[in-house]
Amino acid sequence: MEDRLIYKIALATSIIGLLGMIFCADQINPREIKIKDINRGMMDEDVTVDGLVQNVKKSSTSNTYFLDIMDGTGKISLIIFDSNVLDLQKSNISMSNLLNRRVKVTGKVSEYKGSMELILNDAASLKLLV
DSSP, X not given: OOHHXXXXXXXXXXXXXXXXXXXXXXXOOOEEOOGGGOOGGGTTOEEEEEEEXXXXXXXXXSSOEEEEEEOSSOEEEEEEOHHHHXXXXXXXXXXXXXXXXXXXXXXXXXXXXXXXXXXXXXXXXXXXXX
């Protein structure tokens, strides 16, 4: 094959691949799992869990909140950093009102001092369930 033909084929394939990614991006969602299934192999992966908020604690040094979420299979801490707290408050979601509420959250799996935790992606990643 001629170099020019190979170049055209490679370019066309790249463009088709990029267009495919653009059109499919909205349909790619983090997988929804049970808390007991979260493990170290999922580090830095986005996952979605739903459960009951059992505890809400505020950091003594910042506006970061720590929520304990339980889904019946296990318990995990959800970390909500300052910028997301402000965005949630703009959406009329108060941190103190989350206690004993059922939520659906999407966050990045992380580990802190040997315990698995989720870090909230953004304010839109926390939804109150009825």
